[in-house]
Amino acid sequence: MAYHADIFQQLNKVRGKTIVEFIDTLSASWKNLTIGIEKFKQKLIAMFENLATAAGDEMNVDIASEVVQHLGWLRAEFVLYFPEIINTNVDLVKNPFVFSLENAADCMKDELIDLRNVDSGAKYVFETNNICGFWQNVSDDYPNVKKISFPKVTSLPQYIFM
Numbered sequence: 521m522a523y524h525a526d527i528f529q530q531l532n533k534v535r536g537k538t539i540v541e542f543i544d545t546l547s548a549s550w551k552n553l554t555i556g557i558e559k560f561k562q563k564l565i566a567m568f569e570n571l572a573t574a575a576g577d578e579m580n581v582d583i584a585s586e587v588v589q590h591l592g593w594l595r596a597e598f599v600l601y602f603p604e605i606i607n608t609n610v611d612l613v614k615n616p617f618v619f620s621l622e623n624a625a626d627c628m629k630d631e632l633i634d635l636r637n638v639d640s641g642a643k644y645v646f647e648t649n650n651i652c653g654f655w656q657n658v659s660d661d662y663p664n665v666k667k668i669s670f671p672k673v674t675s676l677p678q679y680i681f682m
Contacts, residue, residue, distance in 0.1 A: 522574035523587055527594070529570075540651055543610050546602055553595040560588050613651065613669050617643060628664040635662055 530552065533545050556567055563579055565572045571587075612619045617636050621629055635642050639659065646654045658666050 522570035523568060523583075523590075525570040526568040540610050540614050546598070550595065550598045550602075553591055553598065557588055557591045557595070560584060560591065612665075613655070615646075616665065616669070617646065625664070625668065628662075628668060631662040631665045635665060 530549055533549070552567070559565070559567060563584065565575065565579060575583075612624070616632060619632065621632060624632055635658075639661070642658065645657050649657065655666070655669055658669075660666070
């Protein structure tokens with residue numbers, strides 16, 4: 521029971537998040553599952569606070585084996601249900617004004633430079649809107665930036681309501 525409380529505590533972290541926070545939290549949870557499996561195999565269960573408290577110094581070998589198996593199953597389910605999120609880099613979506621130009625596709629580098637340095641209104645829109653509002657208002661003068669970023673913003677809410 522304590523193990524399930526720990527798992528639900530982690531899953532509840534995605535509630536009430538913006539889309540980008542949702543992606544970041546799910547991505548971190550997936551990485552934590554990977555770490556959790558390895559730590560559990562080594563009988564290091566501190567990251568599962570409720571289970572560590574309930575188990576004390578002794579962890580039943582059968583329970584430990586079941587937990588490792590369950591964590592592996594959860595990790596596989598994450599990939600099955602959220603493949604785009606696990607492999608999505610949302611840095612450009614989060615803030616196009618600090619996104620590294622080295623990581624930008626060639627087709628959008630000039631547009632990002634113009635967005636950052638020429639279009640002072642874009643910075644104002646970014647600072648005064650949420651992320652979805654900003655990307656909806658990004659001018660058609662930046663078609664490549666918008667084409668790459670806007671679908672990431674608009675396609676993800678389907679996961680929230682499933």
